[in-house]
Every structure is written in C-alpha cells, then in structure tokens.
Amino acid sequence: MSNIAVRDVVRVVVGEIAPEELPLVDGLAQFGDATAVRRLSRQGGRREPLGFGFDEATALVTPVVWLAVDQAARRLGGAAADGAVTGAKSVLGRIRGRTTPVVVPALSSDQLAVVHREILRVAADRGLGEKRALMIADAVVARLTLGANDPAGPADGVPPART
Amino acid sequence: MTTVSPPRRQVDERAVGPGTTVRFALLVVLLLISSATMMLDVVVGFSGANDGDGNGCLLAAGADPFHDNDVVTFTHAVAQINAMDTCITRYEAPPPWWLTVAWPVLVLVLAGVLFRGLPAWKARRRRVVPLWTTDHDGEIQRTVNGAAAKIGLARTPRVVVDRAEMSASAVVFGRNRRPTVCLHGGLLARHRTDPGHFEAVLLHELAHIRNGDVTITYITVAVWRTFIASILLPYLAWNITEIVTGHRLVDWPIQAPGVVRNFVCTVFLVALIHLARADVLRSREIYADRTAVGSGADPHGWAVANLRPAGGPLRRASGSFVGLWHLHPSWDLRRKSLTDPAVLFGVPMLPMFLVGAAATLISSQSWAGLSQYRLDGQWVAEAVALATAALVTAVVGVTLWRAVMHAMVATRPVRSGALAGLWLGAGMAAAELLTSEVATHQWLPGRPELLLLPVLAGAMLTWWTTACAHLWPPHGRDERSARSCC
Numbered sequence: 001m002s003n004i005a006v007r008d009v010v011r012v013v014v015g016e017i018a019p020e021e022l023p024l025v026d027g028l029a030q031f032g033d034a035t036a037v038r039r040l041s042r043q044g045g046r047r048e049p050l051g052f053g054f055d056e057a058t059a060l061v062t063p064v065v066w067l068a069v070d071q072a073a074r075r076l077g078g079a080a081a082d083g084a085v086t087g088a089k090s091v092l093g094r095i096r097g098r099t100t101p102v103v104v105p106a107l108s109s110d111q112l113a114v115v116h117r118e119i120l121r122v123a124a125d126r127g128l129g130e131k132r133a134l135m136i137a138d139a140v141v142a143r144l145t146l147g148a149n150d151p152a153g154p155a156d157g158v159p160p161a162r163t
Numbered sequence: 164m165t166t167v168s169p170p171r172r173q174v175d176e177r178a179v180g181p182g183t184t185v186r187f188a189l190l191v192v193l194l195l196i197s198s199a200t201m202m203l204d205v206v207v208g209f210s211g212a213n214d215g216d217g218n219g220c221l222l223a224a225g226a227d228p229f230h231d232n233d234v235v236t237f238t239h240a241v242a243q244i245n246a247m248d249t250c251i252t253r254y255e256a257p258p259p260w261w262l263t264v265a266w267p268v269l270v271l272v273l274a275g276v277l278f279r280g281l282p283a284w285k286a287r288r289r290r291v292v293p294l295w296t297t298d299h300d301g302e303i304q305r306t307v308n309g310a311a312a313k314i315g316l317a318r319t320p321r322v323v324v325d326r327a328e329m330s331a332s333a334v335v336f337g338r339n340r341r342p343t344v345c346l347h348g349g350l351l352a353r354h355r356t357d358p359g360h361f362e363a364v365l366l367h368e369l370a371h372i373r374n375g376d377v378t379i380t381y382i383t384v385a386v387w388r389t390f391i392a393s394i395l396l397p398y399l400a401w402n403i404t405e406i407v408t409g410h411r412l413v414d415w416p417i418q419a420p421g422v423v424r425n426f427v428c429t430v431f432l433v434a435l436i437h438l439a440r441a442d443v444l445r446s447r448e449i450y451a452d453r454t455a456v457g458s459g460a461d462p463h464g465w466a467v468a469n470l471r472p473a474g475g476p477l478r479r480a481s482g483s484f485v486g487l488w489h490l491h492p493s494w495d496l497r498r499k500s501l502t503d504p505a506v507l508f509g510v511p512m513l514p515m516f517l518v519g520a521a522a523t524l525i526s527s528q529s530w531a532g533l534s535q536y537r538l539d540g541q542w543v544a545e546a547v548a549l550a551t552a553a554l555v556t557a558v559v560g561v562t563l564w565r566a567v568m569h570a571m572v573a574t575r576p577v578r579s580g581a582l583a584g585l586w587l588g589a590g591m592a593a594a595e596l597l598t599s600e601v602a603t604h605q606w607l608p609g610r611p612e613l614l615l616l617p618v619l620a621g622a623m624l625t626w627w628t629t630a631c632a633h634l635w636p637p638h639g640r641d642e643r644s645a646r647s648c649c
Contacts, residue, residue, distance in 0.1 A: 020355055023297040024348035027326020030290055039327055049380050049444050050371045050451075051334035052364045053491030054467060058331045058349055 004144065005101040006033060006073055010066045013139045017132075018061040025062055033102040037070050059127040061136055068119040069140060073104040076111050104144060112141050181450065181507070182561030183443050186518075187383050189554050190439055193521050194390045195267040197432060200528040201398045202266040203535065206258045208401060220250035229417040233603045248537075257535040270389050278385040282337040291323040291345055303354055307344075310362060314369040314458045320344050324351060331360060335368045339378040344368050363455060363464020370454035376447050383440060399429065420606045421599060428597040432524065438487055439517045445492045449500045449507055456501050465501060467494045487513065508569030510562055510578075512586040519590025519621060522555045527598040559587060560628050567632035580629030581622045588621025 007029055014021050028036040040063040047055060107115065116137045123133030221228050224247050226239030240247055257263070285291075298304050304322070311319040320335075320342045328347035337343045344365075354361045371377060406422065456462055486493055492500070500506050529547045533539050563580050570577045592614040595601050601608035608614070 018352070021348075021352045023324065023326045023351050024329065026297075027290070027324075027328075027348050030327065036327075040329065042329075047490055048334055049384060049490055050336065050368070050376060050447075051491075052332040052367050053448065053497075054332040054364070055330050058329075058353065060329060060349060060352060063329065 003103045003105055005103050006066065006069050007036075007101055009069050009104065009140060009143050010062065012143050013065050013136065014062050016139055017136055021060055021062045024060070028062070028066070033070065036066065040066050061128075061132075064119060064123045064126055064128060064133070064136055065140060068115065068122045069104060069144075070102055072107075072111075072115045072118055073102050076105065076107060076114070107144055112144060115144065116141050180561065181446065182558060182565070183447060184379055185554070185557045185561065186439065186443050186514075187379050189518065189521055189525075189558055190383060190436055191386050192554065193432075193525050194386055194436065195270060196525055196528050196532070198267045198270045198390060198394045199263050200532045201394055201429075203257070203263045203532055205398055205401045206262055207535075208405065210258055220247050220255055223247075223250050228604050232609055233605055234609050236604070260536055263532060263535075266394065270386065270393060273393060274382070274385040274389040277389055278338075278382055281381055281385065282341075282343055285336050285345075286323060286343070289325045289345070290327070291325050294322040294324055294346070297324050297326065297351065303346075303351070306354070306358075306362065307365060310365045310369055310458075314366055314373050314454065316369060316373060320369070320372060322346060324348065326351075331357075331364070333364050333368045335371050335377055336381065337377060338381065339372065339375050342372045342377050344372075359461035360464045363460040363462075366455035366458055366460040367451050367464075370451040370458070371447070374447070374450055374454060376451070380444065380447070387436065387440065395429070395433070402426070417604065420602070421604060424597055424599060424602075431520070431594070431597055435517050435520055435524075439514065439521065441488055441490050442511075442514050442517070444490045446507060448491050449497065449504075452497055452501060453504060462498070462501050465494065465498050505569065505573075508565050510566045510580070510583040512583065514562075515559070515583045515586040515625075516590035516593070518555055518558050519587040519592075519617075520594040521590075522551050523591045523594035523598065523617075525554070526551045527594070527600050530600075531598075555587075556624070556628075559583075559625060563625060563628045564632040567629060571633075577629070577633050580625040584622035584625030585618055586621070587625060588618030591617035591621060 007025075011022070011025050011029075014025050028039065031039070047053070119137040119140055120133050123136060124130075128136070218228050221236065221240060224240055224243035226236045226243075228236045231239075294304055294307070295301075307322050308319050321337075322344045324346050326348040329349040330347050331349040331353050333344060333346045333350055335342050335344050346365075350361060350364055402425070452465065491497075492506075496506060526547060529551075530539065530544065533543055533547070563583070566580075567577050569575075595614060595617065596608075601614070
C-alpha cells in the first residue's frame with residue numbers, strides 16, 4: 001500500500017456511493033485542499049440578492065468524506081511529510097496558483113479504525129443516517145487499504161490543484 | 164356539529180404595482196445626493212476654504228458659535244447678513260460647482276461600469292461552468308426549459324453551474340434582458356433525489372426574471388458598492404484623519420456635538436440604506452415565491468427546518484432584529500406567504516421610519532449643498548421640498564393604497580394609517596436631529612418640542628392618503644384582477 005491523495009479518495013468513494021455529487025467534487029477539485037476544506041467546513045452559504053436563500057448544505061456525502069479524510073491525513077502525521085507544503089514552497093505555490101494535494105500516508109489497522117470512527121462522527125454531525133454513514137466509512141477504509149496500488153486512483157503523478 | 168367558516172378572500176398581489184421600484188429610486192437619489200455633499204465637505208477641507216469649518220465669517224459678523232447657543236448665533240448672522248455675504252464671497256467661496264456635481268456623476272459612471280461587469284466578475288470569481296458541461300444527458304436542461312415555459316418566459320435564460328457551492332440553492336444575476344441563472348453544486352446533487360425541491364428553486368429564480376427584479380436589484384448593488392468605495396471610505400478616512408491630527412479642532416468640548424453628529428449621521432445613513440434595501444429585497448423574494456408556486460412549484464420545496472433556536476422573548480427579539488438585516492425573509496414567513504399574501508399588503512413600521520429619515524436626509528443635504536452656492540432662494544427651496552415630497556408620497560402612497568385595497572377585498576377593517584404616519588414622522592424627526600439643521604453647535608435643539616411637527620405631519624399625510632384610498636377603491640380591470648384570487 002502506498003500514499004494516495006485525499007481528493008482521489010473522495011472522488012472514488014463519492015463515485016461509488018453518491019455519483020450525483022461528482023460535479024460537486026469536480027468543482028472543489030479546481031481549488032487547493034485548503035480552499036476546498038474551508039468551503040466544505042462553511043456552515044452557511046452566501047447570502048446574496050435574488051438567491052433562493054437556502055444557505056444550508058444538505059446531507060451530502062462529499063463533505064463527510066473530504067473533511068474526515070483530510071483531518072485524518074493531517075492528524076496521522078503523513079500529511080506534513082508527504083503532502084502539506086510549507087515555507088517558501090507554499091508561498092511559491094500560492095503565487096503560481098497551484099499547491100500540492102494533501103496525501104494520506106500508508107495507515108496501520110489502528111489508524112484505519114480511527115478514520116472509520118471519524119467518518120461516522122462527521123456523518124452524524126452532518127445529518128446523515130447511520131446506515132449511510134457506515135457505508136461511507138467502509139468504502140473509505142477499503143479505498144485507503146487499497147491505496148495507490150488500485151488502478152482506480154494512484155496518488156503519484158496527481159496534478160497540482162488550483163488554489 | 165361544526166360550522167365551516169367561509170374561506171377568507173385573498174387579493175392578487177400583482178393587481179397593483181408593488182412600489183418597489185420607486186423605493187429603490189429613493190435609495191439611489193439619497194446615495195447620489197449624499198455623494199455630492201459628503202465630497203463637498205472633503206473638497207472644502209482640502210482647499211482650506213471656510214477655514215475648514217465655515218465659522219470664520221460668523222466670527223467676523225460678531226457671532227460666537229462656540230459659546231452662544233444656535234439661536235443667538237443665527238440672530239447675529241441675520242443681523243449682519245450683507246456683511247456675512249460679502250465675507251463668504253471673499254473668504255469662504257465654495258469649490259467650482261462642477262466639482263461638486265462631478266461626484267454623483269462619477270458614482271453613476273462607475274456604477275454603470277460595475278453593473279455591466281458584475282455578471283462576468285461573478286462568473287469568474289465562482290469559476291462557473293456552462294450547464295452542458297455537467298449535464299451530459301441533457302436532463303437538467305430539459306427541466307430548465309420546461310420550468311421557463313411554465314413560468315411564462317419567452318426564452319430560456321442562460322444557465323451556469325457553480326459546482327463548488329454546496330448549498331441546494333441557486334441565484335440569478337445579470338440584467339432583465341440577459342439574465343444568468345446559476346445553479347449550485349448542492350442543488351444539482353438533488354436533481355434526481357429531490358426533484359420537487361430542484362424545480363421549486365428553479366422556478367423561484369425564473370420568477371425573479373419574470374417579475375423584472377434583476378436589473379433594478381443589481382443597479383442598486385452597483386450604486387451601493389460604488390458609493391462605499393468612492394465616497395464613503397474616502398470621506399471617513401479624511402474625517403478621521405482630521406480628527407486624529409486635530410487639524411480642524413479648535414476646542415473639542417465645544418465642537419464635539421458637531422463632530423459626533425457628523426459621524427453618527429454617516430453611520431445612520433449606511434444603516435438606513437442597508438435596512439431599506441434589505442426590506443425591499445425581502446418583499447421581492449416573497450413575490451418570487453408566490454409566482455413560483457403559482458406556476459406549479461411544489462410548496463414542499465420551502466419545507467426548510469427553522470434554524471432559529473427557540474428561546475425567551477429577549478432571544479426572539481434579537482432574532483427579529485437580526486432578521487431585519489437579512490436579504491431573505493424567515494422561512495416561516497415565506498411558507499405562510501405561499502398561501503396568504505397579506506404580508507405584501509401590510510404597512511410595516513420600520514420601512515416607514517426609514518422613508519421618513521431618507522426624506523429628511525435628501526432634503527437637508529440638498530439644501531446644504533445648494534446654500535454653499537447661494538442657490539438657497541425661496542423657489543429653489545420649494546423645488547427641493549416638492550421633489551422630495553413627490554418621492555416620499557409615491558412610496559408611502561402605494562404602500563397605503565395597497566393596504567386599503569387588501570383590507571377591503573379581504574373584508575377586513577381598514578386602519579386609519581395614522582400609526583404608520585407617526586413612524587414616518589419619527590424617521591423625519593430622528594434625521595433632523597442628525598443633520599445639524601435644528602442644532603448646530605449643541606447636542607440638542609433649543610426647542611426640541613418643534614420636532615413633534617414632522618411627526619404630526621407624517622400622521623396627517625398617511626391618514627389623509629388612507630382616507631382617499633378608502634373613498635377611491637380599485638375599479639375596472641384592477642378590481643377584477645384584485646379579486647381574481649377570491
């Protein structure tokens with residue numbers, strides 16, 4: 001098992017469980033991980049004239065997967081070494097409008113269990129049902145277990161994301 | 164045995180013009196006149212004319228505005244009016260007239276540019292994509308075409324997608340003749356799972372186009388943003404700099420009322436414009452909701468959980484206050500309005516207060532600007548007052564006439580309108596306190612009881628207008644249209 005980008009995990013899992021959300025994933029993929037996570041974490045949408053005014057995000061799979069996996073990648077330490085760009089490189093990336101995607105390192109069984117629990121928690125916070133949450137958590141763990149070896153989503157050679 | 168009460172008759176809200184265009188016009192006029200007078204203040208300060216504060220000739224005339232009350236100062240000035248005029252002409256000449264007129268013109272030109280550029284800027288900022296790039300089987304486009312036909316649009320507007328926006332919502336921007344509907348990524352995700360909600364949102368946005376809301380809304384947005392950037396911020400920066408450096412201050416305790424009043428008046432102007440704009444937009448949302456449901460939208464599309472936390476009276480009051488600043492009505496009100504348009508025919512008090520305040524600000528600022536150029540003769544004064552009165556009467560008159568028509572058709576008692584007028588007058592009186600018209604170098608006017616006059620005048624105006632509307636009910640096509648929903 002090798003590293004895999006968070007956005008690749010999201011795309012594969014959403015494609016399996018909620019394919020109708022793939023345009024949303026593609027839209028977020030235009031941005032860097034930090035921007036995508038900030039948008040996904042936002043509780044209310046824009047309040048703007050002549051909008052419908054329904055600012056709350058509905059119970060979607062995409063934010064659950066992206067937020068939980070991103071948090072796991074950062075918390076479990078691999079992100080800093082493999083994916084998170086720091087210092088001058090980060091500044092340069094921002095100036096050029098590109099950053100390196102956050103990557104999930106190879107995880108142990110215990111760490112995968114942590115990710116599983118994290119997904120169930122985020123899913124509950126976001127109003128998803130228990131059954132659907134379990135389905136998402138299982139799919140994510142399966143994807144992380146397969147990692148980049150699976151032909152569906154290698155992390156190596158992932159193109160830089162737009163910020 | 165139970166008795167069934169007869170269904171209450173309802174009024175078709177489209178039977179009478181909503182009057183929102185003239186309310187938007189009032190705000191734009193206020194912004195343009197404020198642009199001229201605020202920047203006149205800055206230009207005079209920069210040029211050094213008026214000694215920066217306009218008190219030099221008063222002192223020369225024997226008045227002491229820093230120690231005498233306003234009445235004594237005014238008496239001295241009137242007693243020496245010829246000498247005052249000569250002094251002002253020689254030492255306190257205002258900048259060329261075109262320099263004052265240039266600012267509102269600049270605001271209009273920049274707002275025009277912003278209005279034309281807003282659609283492209285919004286599309287670029289959101290990184291929107293055409294609908295066909297995500298709608299591979301054309302199903303959503305067919306839904307849009309069907310919705311446009313249902314709502315009665317001659318042609319389907321351009322549709323784009325903001326894929327990264329998670330809310331199950333949409334927005335329309337551009338202008339009436341060339342609108343763009345932007346669907347959010349969260350809404351697209353619900354196209355198949357919740358088609359009722361999808362169509363409700365779509366019809367709501369198309370209703371804004373059909374109701375002609377797009378151009379007027381974005382003109383107001385453009386003028387407001389231009390005003391903030393080109394007038395308000397420079398004005399505040401200049402005033403704060405002058406205060407911090409002490410350039411214009413001779414004696415703070417004496418000048419404090421004028422300086423504080425000036426600052427509070429600016430904050431009041433900003434709050435007034437935001438609140439009035441939000442109020443008009445909220446009513447446009449209810450019109451759009453009703454148009455959408457009237458065209459076949461599923462009312463369950465408005466079945467949104469009430470997110471406002473329950474609480475005591477204080478919490479509810481604070482929630483209501485916060486709601487005044489929102490561009491959308493509460494979901495409870497929107498759902499209720501789907502079946503009963505009564506809210507569109509009400510005479511709410513806050514808008515009345517704001518209209519009254521706007522009237523005084525327009526009138527007093529026009530007067531202040533014109534008097535700098537010695538154009539404050541009787542005819543000019545009356546022309547300014549009449550023009551302001553015409554705007555206010557149009558706004559208030561439409562509101563009251565609609566309320567009377569609704570009450571008569573719905574067989575409800577017609578209210579006198581006097582209470583609304585008291586709020587209108589209260590707005591005028593509150594603005595008087597902030598404009599240095601009735602108190603210049605003092606915190607309060609010498610005879611504050613005179614502020615009751617505009618309050619009573621407001622009540623008289625609305626009482627009389629309501630009585631006329633009652634005696635002159637809708638007739639002909641309007642009446643049939645008004646009762647068509649009964």
